[in-house]
Amino acid sequence: MTSSASDDSAGTALPFDRAEYGARLARTRAAMEAAGLDTLLVSDPSNMAWLTGYDGWSFYTHQAVIVPGDGDPVWWGRAMDARGARRTVWMDDDAIVGYEDHYVQNPDHHPMEALCGLLAERGLARGRIGVEMDNYYYSAKAHQTLAGRLDGCDLVDAEGLVNWRRAVKSPAELAFMRRAARIVQTMHGMIAEIAEPGLAKHLLVAEIMKAGTLGADGHWGDYPAIMPLTPSGMDATAPHLTWDDRPMRAGEATFFEIAGVYRRYHCPQSRTLFLGTPPQRYRDAERAVLLAVDAGIAAAEPGRTCGDMADAFFDTLEAQGFSKESRAGYSIGLSYPPDWGERTMSIRRGDPTVLQPGMTLHFMPALWLDDGGLEITEPIVITETGAQCLTQTPRGLVVK
Amino acid sequence: MTSSASDDSAGTALPFDRAEYGARLARTRAAMEAAGLDTLLVSDPSNMAWLTGYDGWSFYTHQAVIVPGDGDPVWWGRAMDARGARRTVWMDDDAIVGYEDHYVQNPDHHPMEALCGLLAERGLARGRIGVEMDNYYYSAKAHQTLAGRLDGCDLVDAEGLVNWRRAVKSPAELAFMRRAARIVQTMHGMIAEIAEPGLAKHLLVAEIMKAGTLGADGHWGDYPAIMPLTPSGMDATAPHLTWDDRPMRAGEATFFEIAGVYRRYHCPQSRTLFLGTPPQRYRDAERAVLLAVDAGIAAAEPGRTCGDMADAFFDTLEAQGFSKESRAGYSIGLSYPPDWGERTMSIRRGDPTVLQPGMTLHFMPALWLDDGGLEITEPIVITETGAQCLTQTPRGLVVK
Numbered sequence: 001m002t003s004s005a006s007d008d009s010a011g012t013a014l015p016f017d018r019a020e021y022g023a024r025l026a027r028t029r030a031a032m033e034a035a036g037l038d039t040l041l042v043s044d045p046s047n048m049a050w051l052t053g054y055d056g057w058s059f060y061t062h063q064a065v066i067v068p069g070d071g072d073p074v075w076w077g078r079a080m081d082a083r084g085a086r087r088t089v090w091m092d093d094d095a096i097v098g099y100e101d102h103y104v105q106n107p108d109h110h111p112m113e114a115l116c117g118l119l120a121e122r123g124l125a126r127g128r129i130g131v132e133m134d135n136y137y138y139s140a141k142a143h144q145t146l147a148g149r150l151d152g153c154d155l156v157d158a159e160g161l162v163n164w165r166r167a168v169k170s171p172a173e174l175a176f177m178r179r180a181a182r183i184v185q186t187m188h189g190m191i192a193e194i195a196e197p198g199l200a201k202h203l204l205v206a207e208i209m210k211a212g213t214l215g216a217d218g219h220w221g222d223y224p225a226i227m228p229l230t231p232s233g234m235d236a237t238a239p240h241l242t243w244d245d246r247p248m249r250a251g252e253a254t255f256f257e258i259a260g261v262y263r264r265y266h267c268p269q270s271r272t273l274f275l276g277t278p279p280q281r282y283r284d285a286e287r288a289v290l291l292a293v294d295a296g297i298a299a300a301e302p303g304r305t306c307g308d309m310a311d312a313f314f315d316t317l318e319a320q321g322f323s324k325e326s327r328a329g330y331s332i333g334l335s336y337p338p339d340w341g342e343r344t345m346s347i348r349r350g351d352p353t354v355l356q357p358g359m360t361l362h363f364m365p366a367l368w369l370d371d372g373g374l375e376i377t378e379p380i381v382i383t384e385t386g387a388q389c390l391t392q393t394p395r396g397l398v399v400k
Numbered sequence: 401m402t403s404s405a406s407d408d409s410a411g412t413a414l415p416f417d418r419a420e421y422g423a424r425l426a427r428t429r430a431a432m433e434a435a436g437l438d439t440l441l442v443s444d445p446s447n448m449a450w451l452t453g454y455d456g457w458s459f460y461t462h463q464a465v466i467v468p469g470d471g472d473p474v475w476w477g478r479a480m481d482a483r484g485a486r487r488t489v490w491m492d493d494d495a496i497v498g499y500e501d502h503y504v505q506n507p508d509h510h511p512m513e514a515l516c517g518l519l520a521e522r523g524l525a526r527g528r529i530g531v532e533m534d535n536y537y538y539s540a541k542a543h544q545t546l547a548g549r550l551d552g553c554d555l556v557d558a559e560g561l562v563n564w565r566r567a568v569k570s571p572a573e574l575a576f577m578r579r580a581a582r583i584v585q586t587m588h589g590m591i592a593e594i595a596e597p598g599l600a601k602h603l604l605v606a607e608i609m610k611a612g613t614l615g616a617d618g619h620w621g622d623y624p625a626i627m628p629l630t631p632s633g634m635d636a637t638a639p640h641l642t643w644d645d646r647p648m649r650a651g652e653a654t655f656f657e658i659a660g661v662y663r664r665y666h667c668p669q670s671r672t673l674f675l676g677t678p679p680q681r682y683r684d685a686e687r688a689v690l691l692a693v694d695a696g697i698a699a700a701e702p703g704r705t706c707g708d709m710a711d712a713f714f715d716t717l718e719a720q721g722f723s724k725e726s727r728a729g730y731s732i733g734l735s736y737p738p739d740w741g742e743r744t745m746s747i748r749r750g751d752p753t754v755l756q757p758g759m760t761l762h763f764m765p766a767l768w769l770d771d772g773g774l775e776i777t778e779p780i781v782i783t784e785t786g787a788q789c790l791t792q793t794p795r796g797l798v799v800k
Binding site for chain 2: 055056057058059060079080081083084086087088100101102104105106107110131133134135136137138139140141142143144157159160200202203205206207209210211212213214215220221222223226227229234235237238239240241242243244245263325326327330337338339341343346348368
């Protein structure tokens with residue numbers, strides 16, 4: 001219904017070239033073969049996007065990418081979203097299949113009934129079929145519906161199979177990560193500039209949301225998979241509270257856990273702002289965290305493990321008289337809500353993942369203590385020789 | 401670690417009074433009894449918040465509210481998020497239980513193992529236990545883990561049990577919905593004012609994000625459960641694409657599907673902007689939609705059904721020579737990502753839900769045609785006598 005002749009009938013530009021998608025598919029197929037899978041059903045929107053380029057906020061209805069043993073993957077979802085798939089994926093239109101709208105949020109029907117029909121039609125309702133058992137977008141009911149209708153198939157847990165293939169980033173992906181890094185650095189600079197006692201928190205968050213979308217260095221900002229976490233004072237004893245309209249106060253700390261995002265690639269980073277003069281205990285905590293961060297980064301060499309990095313970090317932190325019960329980071333990259341992590345490796349004692357050049361992690365040494373919180377975190381990339389911080393955001397407490 | 405004496409040690413203010421939470425729990429228990437449930441496990445963050453006040457971006461890890469047959473509900477989640485629960489829920493601290501961090505995103509452990517332990521400890525690992533089988537946050541693996549460890553219990557599908565209790569809003573909830581409505585109306589006014597040919601889309605979206613957070617009439621804005629959907633031209637043939645940095649163009653339509661949000665209560669509304677002179681076919685589509693909206697609203701009387709409303713809408717639309725394959729709306733209210741709908745009733749032919757005063761719906765008569773999209777939608781509340789629009793946003797195509 002546009003009056004101008006459209007020059008965009010082929011859809012939006014793919015973020016990566018076809019060779020890169022081909023390489024991703026080949027890596028996925030190798031892992032499928034190692035796991036003895038005939039077919040893989042991918043429900044995680046991040047994995048769907050990584051394999052096909054698909055990008056749309058449609059994951060609130062059931063959808064999947066079907067990866068058969070050979071041939072192109074198939075995008076499957078709600079009929080109205082097949083239109084979005086045609087605008088965004090690299091495959092031909094016959095690899096895009098929509099299901100009818102009466103399956104949507106209707107207690108009498110389940111979309112997985114339609115998927116079973118499609119699998120049968122394409123000769124894929126056989127053998128060992130991988131499913132992402134612990135993904136947000138593969139519900140208990142989805143599994144029950146598939147399992148009840150796919151007679152003679154083996155549904156096998158393939159949670160993480162694609163996620164692990166995403167761990168080492170390509171040069172093109174690293175370029176996206178660096179754009180996202182510039183965005184989050186700009187956002188933290190803006191916060192340090194405008195935050196002040198008396199400023200209602202939502203007014204500050206409005207500027208954060210705006211800055212994240214404006215982007216940086218001529219690169220636009222995409223939406224984050226986690227909204228800004230911005231608690232002050234006692235609320236900052238908890239990690240995942242968002243915001244309200246209470247004013248910021250002198251003598252109080254606020255942490256800002258935010259991400260810059262470029263075309264779904266996330267660079268999260270946290271900084272903590274103290275309005276006024278921080279008490280000594282706060283400075284002690286800062287010192288301990290900075291030493292422990294240095295130790296962790298020094299240990300993050302290719303060939304060593306996430307567990308080695310965690311040991312270096314936790315040993316140093318504990319030697320300074322502080323402790324932390326939770327993991328100190330995770331893999332980052334392409335993501336959709338509700339999580340900007342990749343749900344693979346963790347910076348946690350005993351994690352056996354061997355660090356490799358091209359891996360990107362959010363080194364997240366946050367302390368949530370009984371009377372306040374301190375988050376000073378570093379997104380890093382593993383290089384041939386060690387770890388490099390993705391941003392130049394000044395490390396340390398921001399005091400104003 | 402704050403230096404000032406905090407006056408907020410009791411946590412953030414509950415959005416509703418204790419009597420309202422008591423009434424919600426009583427309604428839930430009545431439905432549990434009707435379904436023969438001894439205990440209910442609530443995984444949907446919207447249902448968790450509605451029952452307890454809990455508000456945090458922690459739903460990317462497994463968590464739940466346990467509703468036993470009597471006594472207070474129990475918040476259960478990651479240990480670090482138990483801190484956030486202590487800041488936000490109405491129950492005492494002994495009704496808040498955290499699990500250890502090694503269960504988080506660790507292939508060797510699953511948090512549901514810890515939940516089984518808690519249920520046993522509290523004498524609840526028995527009888528019929530309701531679970532939300534098709535919720536995003538109740539994965540196939542979560543169900544498998546519970547089912548494999550709760551010997552002698554019956555896990556029963558209780559999908560929607562709490563969602564349906566939320567359908568009729570209290571006066572306090574309606575006040576929140578009206579605040580959200582003012583916010584979305586303000587956002588649409590801003591878009592109409594600043595959009596113009598040549599403006600890069602992300603610059604406009606940055607202002608939308610900011611306006612949504614600033615709020616309206618002195619009420620702050622919360623984050624939406626769906627990010628702004630803002631496609632132009634051929635991209636608007638698809639419903640759920642977000643944005644990039646391409647400039648808006650003369651002769652092209654863009655729809656803006658956005659929501660105002662006040663304390664998690666959503667008022668979504670879409671408007672379509674045409675830059676230049678709309679072609680006749682576009683005006684015809686607009687006229688058909690407006691007539692069909694009038695017919696739908698006229699049919700939305702208490703005592704009639706969602707299906708009646710759908711019949712009035714679709715019959716009128718089709719009489720005008722247009723058709724629409726998808727549902728024309730859904731129930732709205734308290735929500736968390738990835739969906740701002742309540743996943744209960746739909747405005748769809750045959751939907752038997754009887755409309756009642758206090759229900760709120762997004763009447764969503766969008767058309768996605770082969771050459772463009774048209775979204776002119778109305779959030780409504782059912783009153784004693786009919787349906788009332790929640791906003792005064794001018795209805796119709798915005799032409800500029």
